[in-house]
Amino acid sequence: MALTWHRRPLLGFDTETTGTDPETARIVTAAVVRYGGGRDTDARTWVSDVDGEEIPPETTAIHGWTTQAARTAGRPAGQVIEEILTALAVGLDSGYPLVVMNAPFDLTILDREARRHGLPTLDERTQPVVIDPRVLDKRVDRYRRGGRTLEDLCRHYVVDLYGAHTPEEDAKAACAVAWKLANRHRWLARRTARELHAEQIGWALTQQEDLREHFATTPGKEHQALDVRIGWPLLPALRQAAER
Template sequence: MQQSRHWYLGPLASFDTETTGVDVESDRIVSAALVLQPAPGAAPRTTTWLADPGVPIPDAARAVHGIGDEHARAHGRPPRTVVAEIARALADQARTGVPLVVMNAPYDLTLLDRELRRHRGCSLTESLDGTELLVLDPRVLDKHVDRYRRGRRTLTDLCAHYGVVLDGAHDASADATAALELVRTLGTRNPQRLGRMSPAELHLRQAVWHAAQAQGLQNWFDRTGTPERVDFSWPLRPARCGCGRRLEPEHRCELAA
């Protein structure tokens, strides 16, 4: 009974990517990791992927994660294969009902969705084959429980604030592991506000919280004359064409290699 009430004491998974850049519509996955921890303090089990993205890795991206073109070509696998394996792993994870931690989920999950559309002709939702991810986003959760705290809220900043060890930032497995521990800490420190909800309820609430947080940012942009537009969608941004219409995949989703 305790585990059902306090999800942060039970099994959690965590997903992270390293990429060629920050544009989810055009950039590519270079590496990814899925970490599973059955309980607090237990040894995590990690699956990693390295892709040859098929496009040059910019110097700015290489400076962040340390993976360059030569290494990706020599050791990475075709992106078509890698994104299919990632999608299958996430689908398997979703079927277990274990929550999936994704720091800034609209970035990583949207970029994975676009890669699946690019290389497999299907969306992330379709690739989950009828299952649904129960996403826990430490960025959204932190903004909800500590709305007015000043300062940046990157993974590095949040780990420093909550005393979570981040050993080897901008490595997909290290970032995923730290994000998982960060979410456990958020639950432990906020048992009344977060711990009593089920992962399914938290998933639904985060979509609402993120929209409110995005609206606040958009209001600030509008007041300061900044032309940037904020996307309110969470945990996945819908694909759209130039006219703004939502896109659907044109082909049947096939994840077999």
């Protein structure tokens, strides 16, 4: 009997960045991990010099990296982005599904970084098959109260998360949550990873539209509806970003 996708190696990816706008944020640190499949976890991590950009204090408070620390420890951003893209493409071409928590954030930032440095994007190198624990969790348990951050999902699915907001640990935790989801909801495991990727496009669209409607109809939150962008696993480029 063939192994289901979650019992084969998973490719995890996570970043810590200079901000929360995927069009302008720069990658500060990143990790690509190979997780599960009966093999030891393998991880590769990077620190970027962020091209001389500033890391705001409120962002430093989340992941701990200051501008000076990134400039001192980091390597040239273009080299870092190329190595991340190469590592992801090699893993995907090996047949590993790519697990990314809240994929439109990290994958959009990576896409914009590639374009910024004149590098082939991930989509131009390979055909990503993405598993997004956030989308899956909202699909199987739509009405559960509470947050849906990685930390929230780790608590709910009983996954250890050591060193939250460090990309290696977050990437491993996202893979573990994806495994728990597929193991608990066996219908997810019965899909191939490619079939699940295709279904998540529709599920994510519904989830994003529902969130936009929620904000639009909630007094005091109407303005937040404008910030809900539609797209999975990658957000389409904004016109002003394309012209930049």
